[in-house]
Amino acid sequence: MPAILVGISVLVPLLYLLLRAFEADSELSMELVFRYRNLELLYNTLLLALSTLLAGTLIALPMAWITTRSDIPGRKILTLLGVLPLAIPGYVMAYALLGFTGANGTVAMLFGIDLPRLSGFSGALTAISLYTFPYLYLNFRSALAGLDPSLEEVSRSLGYRPRVVFFRVVLPQLRPAYYAGALIIFLYVLGDFGAVSLMRFETFSYAIYLQYAASYDRVYAAWLALMLLTLTSTALVVEYRLLRGLFFHRIGSGNEKRANIIPLGHWKWPAYIFVTILVLLSIFLPLSTILYWMIEAFDAGQLAGLRQALSGSAMASAPAALLASALAVPLAYIGVRHPSRLTRGIERIAYLGYATPPLAFALSLIFFTLNAAPILYQTLSLLIVAYALHFLAEAIGPVRSSLYQASPRLEEAARSLGYGRLKAFFLATFPIMRNGLIVSAAFVFMSAMKELPITFLLAPVGYETLAVNVWSYTAEAMFAQAAPYALVILLFSTLFVGLLFAKEWTSR
Amino acid sequence: MNTLLLTSGLTKCFEPPEKVVDRVTFSVNRHEIFSLLGPSGCGKTTTLRMIAGFERPDEGDVILNNRKLTGGKTFVEPENRGIGFVFQDYALFPHLPVIRNVMFGLKNVPRKHREERALEILCMMGLREFRDRSPFELSGGQQQRVALARAIAPMPELILLDEPFSNLDAVLRQSTRDEIRTLLINAGMSALLVTHDQEEALSFADRIAVMNEGRIEQIGTPEEVYYRPRTRFVAQFLGTTNLIAAEAIGATALTEFGRVNLDRPATGRVTLSIRPEHLTIEKPEKHHSNYLGEIISKDFKGHDITYRVRIKARECLVHTGNRVNFHAGDRVHVRPLETAVVLEESNVPITGTKVAV
Numbered sequence: 001m002p003a004i005l006v007g008i009s010v011l012v013p014l015l016y017l018l019l020r021a022f023e024a025d026s027e028l029s030m031e032l033v034f035r036y037r038n039l040e041l042l043y044n045t046l047l048l049a050l051s052t053l054l055a056g057t058l059i060a061l062p063m064a065w066i067t068t069r070s071d072i073p074g075r076k077i078l079t080l081l082g083v084l085p086l087a088i089p090g091y092v093m094a095y096a097l098l099g100f101t102g103a104n105g106t107v108a109m110l111f112g113i114d115l116p117r118l119s120g121f122s123g124a125l126t127a128i129s130l131y132t133f134p135y136l137y138l139n140f141r142s143a144l145a146g147l148d149p150s151l152e153e154v155s156r157s158l159g160y161r162p163r164v165v166f167f168r169v170v171l172p173q174l175r176p177a178y179y180a181g182a183l184i185i186f187l188y189v190l191g192d193f194g195a196v197s198l199m200r201f202e203t204f205s206y207a208i209y210l211q212y213a214a215s216y217d218r219v220y221a222a223w224l225a226l227m228l229l230t231l232t233s234t235a236l237v238v239e240y241r242l243l244r245g246l247f248f249h250r251i252g253s254g255n256e257k258r259a260n261i262i263p264l265g266h267w268k269w270p271a272y273i274f275v276t277i278l279v280l281l282s283i284f285l286p287l288s289t290i291l292y293w294m295i296e297a298f299d300a301g302q303l304a305g306l307r308q309a310l311s312g313s314a315m316a317s318a319p320a321a322l323l324a325s326a327l328a329v330p331l332a333y334i335g336v337r338h339p340s341r342l343t344r345g346i347e348r349i350a351y352l353g354y355a356t357p358p359l360a361f362a363l364s365l366i367f368f369t370l371n372a373a374p375i376l377y378q379t380l381s382l383l384i385v386a387y388a389l390h391f392l393a394e395a396i397g398p399v400r401s402s403l404y405q406a407s408p409r410l411e412e413a414a415r416s417l418g419y420g421r422l423k424a425f426f427l428a429t430f431p432i433m434r435n436g437l438i439v440s441a442a443f444v445f446m447s448a449m450k451e452l453p454i455t456f457l458l459a460p461v462g463y464e465t466l467a468v469n470v471w472s473y474t475a476e477a478m479f480a481q482a483a484p485y486a487l488v489i490l491l492f493s494t495l496f497v498g499l500l501f502a503k504e505w506t507s508r
Numbered sequence: 509m510n511t512l513l514l515t516s517g518l519t520k521c522f523e524p525p526e527k528v529v530d531r532v533t534f535s536v537n538r539h540e541i542f543s544l545l546g547p548s549g550c551g552k553t554t555t556l557r558m559i560a561g562f563e564r565p566d567e568g569d570v571i572l573n574n575r576k577l578t579g580g581k582t583f584v585e586p587e588n589r590g591i592g593f594v595f596q597d598y599a600l601f602p603h604l605p606v607i608r609n610v611m612f613g614l615k616n617v618p619r620k621h622r623e624e625r626a627l628e629i630l631c632m633m634g635l636r637e638f639r640d641r642s643p644f645e646l647s648g649g650q651q652q653r654v655a656l657a658r659a660i661a662p663m664p665e666l667i668l669l670d671e672p673f674s675n676l677d678a679v680l681r682q683s684t685r686d687e688i689r690t691l692l693i694n695a696g697m698s699a700l701l702v703t704h705d706q707e708e709a710l711s712f713a714d715r716i717a718v719m720n721e722g723r724i725e726q727i728g729t730p731e732e733v734y735y736r737p738r739t740r741f742v743a744q745f746l747g748t749t750n751l752i753a754a755e756a757i758g759a760t761a762l763t764e765f766g767r768v769n770l771d772r773p774a775t776g777r778v779t780l781s782i783r784p785e786h787l788t789i790e791k792p793e794k795h796h797s798n799y800l801g802e803i804i805s806k807d808f809k810g811h812d813i814t815y816r817v818r819i820k821a822r823e824c825l826v827h828t829g830n831r832v833n834f835h836a837g838d839r840v841h842v843r844p845l846e847t848a849v850v851l852e853e854s855n856v857p858i859t860g861t862k863v864a865v
Contacts (some may be wrong), residue, residue, distance in 0.1 A: 065551045409599035410599050412593065413601075414601075414612070415562075416586055417662065418613060419613055421585075431603040
């Protein structure tokens with residue numbers, strides 16, 4: 001029952017999006033759909049998504065190879081450096097890039113060099129690539145580490161040179177990992193609002209925001225959201241098609257061997273230079289920019305505002321985290337204990353909420369509440385529910401894996417000892433799930449703390465959060481004012497990455 | 509009546525039309541240890557789970573102590589059945605120490621007496637010093653006993669055991685089995701044990717039901733099912749046997765090694781089962797010339813010997829004591845020591861003397 005409720009609450013708002021879009025008479029609808037601007041937006045969005053993908057691949061693949069297959073010293077630290085950029089959200093990255101370049105940027109202030117200010121396509125591409133490449137990196141890394149080295153040895157013995165082996169044997173096997181990582185990046189670019197809006201590059205998300213916030217044209221906003229949703233579902237379908245039948249398990253038994261390590265020799269230096277540049281750009285630049293502006297113009301008076309924004313973020317994120325993990329329990333439970341087409345479908349819906357571009361999701365919730373429950377419009381509760389539904393997918397994973405650790409026999413044992421269904425669950429299974437629940441609440445909490453677009457549309461008027469403040473100060477080029485908020489966000493998202501990393505580390 | 513548990517016509521399909529359990533009917537008496545024996549996938553565990561209430565049968569009744577637990581519209585939830593269950597993987601609560609695991613089921617005992625009562629059971633099981641350990645810190649045999657202690661503690665009249673000894677190594681298995689049998693008898697409980705290990709069923713149970721493909725093929729004491737198997741499956745599943753096609757005339761039948769006595773009168777083509785230890789071999793005498801066999805191989809196993817003998821292009825196994833000494837290639841006469849058992853369902857043609865190992 002609760003699972004079905006969750007499903008409905010994700011789907012119904014999306015229905016309202018449709019309703020709102022078709023509110024317009026057919027003539028107007030036709031006009032809205034076939035506007036030339038839409039084509040422009042589509043081109044911009046796809047251009048940005050594909051370029052980000054390309055840039056991400058060019059960064060992540062060498063990085064993954066270096067950290068899994070080469071003998072470069074310090075691979076563990078390098079691995080961490082490859083993941084850490086995840087802690088710097090796209091809009092913070094955009095903030096850093098904007099604050100670094102330009103006439104009043106860090107470089108100009110410190111060295112007197114006037115770098116052209118990054119903006120538009122190149123700015124958005126740089127900011128998003130530097131933030132998202134770790135998703136690809138993580139996938140490549142685990143795939144490379146899990147490859148069966150015998151396949152490479154066999155190819156060598158059949159007369160292929162190592163370089164040829166890499167392209168003919170290794171790369172094809174990385175396909176599933178690549179598609180999975182690429183999908184995440186693609187969905188992220190479609191949904192990104194912070195970086196593109198700060199860089200003023202018009203993609204669908206940015207246009208939705210402009211339509212909604214600036215010109216209050218809700219029908220067109222709804223149409224744009226629908227187009228964005230169509231793009232998202234296309235990406236999902238393509239991914240599904242590509243992955244179907246692509247299962248590269250090790251065939252046959254035999255001892256699992258560790259991957260071969262290849263000595264780099266003199267190639268070590270280019271590798272170091274590559275990693276150094278990457279770290280300088282993806283970690284050092286944003287961190288130093290934030291710290292520069294902090295020190296440059298620190299004003300104790302800002303602390304009050306910071307405190308207010310922090311509590312604003314926390315007051316929405318903490319209940320959302322609790323709600324999301326509470327909702328994740330029944331969803332994961334039916335999925336694990338009663339696997340069937342129906343339960344899998346219900347679980348999928350949770351992922352749909354995650355894949356839906358945040359602005360489209362927020363917009364659909366607005367239409368829904370305005371029509372069905374106007375009391376909720378512009379309230380904190382709505383924001384909390386929106387966070388919880390959007391980040392539910394993050395909560396399900398840890399809950400599900402902890403549920404797998406609790407054998408259904410435990411509950412049966414409790415029942416044979418005289419406890420009812422619900423009590424048996426709480427006495428026998430729940431204690432084992434506790435760690436998973438804590439992890440999933442932490443994930444949702446930290447994600448919600450740095451969430452921007454949903455907060456933007458759904459937060460009550462005047463409600464301040466860390467992310468909103470970073471964005472609005474940056475949008476007005478008030479870099480010093482934005483710095484403390486950015487720093488606190490970095491703190492939380494570093495915790496998030498730490499948690500992600502700790503899980504990955506312990507699970508192998 | 510003395511009957512504690514009665515199941516009648518239990519039937520269960522997971523994927524129709526294949527019936528995992530097909531009209532299973534049997535009863536367990538008070539103070540009896542009863543075993544469901546069969547190969548994996550024969551439906552024995554599903555039967556057990558239906559009795560416990562973890563699965564709902566499609567048809568059939570479960571009656572405990574004259575109270576209907578399952579059947580018609582009645583379905584008593586597992587927690588209200590008062591039946592103990594010991595799982596194959598023990599299912600100890602990993603977040604609770606041993607003593608709390610045992611106390612878990614004592615919810616009807618006043619709170620202040622629970623620990624005392626649990627400790628009593630642990631002492632009885634020789635687990636006293638492990639009371640504060642976590643289940644992880646116990647060996648397989650100890651976990652097994654804790655699981656049993658937990659099931660016994662609320663003093664149910666019936667305990668169901670699902671392959672409880674299969675996770676133990678061979679040495680531990682025998683001793684644990686003996687201990688637990690004694691414990692169950694002393695506690696005055698009845699037990700229903702599911703196993704695929706024929707030796708375990710024979711030595712542990714008072715009565716055995718042999719299951720195959722969802723059906724019970726025979727119910728009886730260990731001696732009955734071993735010495736007088738009703739069907740070919742039972743004969744082959746419980747140890748090694750020689751299956752022989754023969755022509756029966758009344759109380760005897762004509763076989764490759766001469767005329768043998770039957771356990772019951774029959775006529776026409778029949779399938780007989782004779783255990784290898786119920787045969788012996790001798791030096792041939794003149795009147796045996798029609799039924800001579802040749803020893804193909806000899807397998808010396810210390811206190812006994814297994815011979816493989818070929819008679820008229822068919823082979824049979826013979827267990828003898830170590831005094832009966834022949835060699836491969838010797839021409840011998842095979843003589844039955846006991847009556848041969850006439851098996852039902854002999855419409856299936858037998859192509860050779862089938863040896864089941």
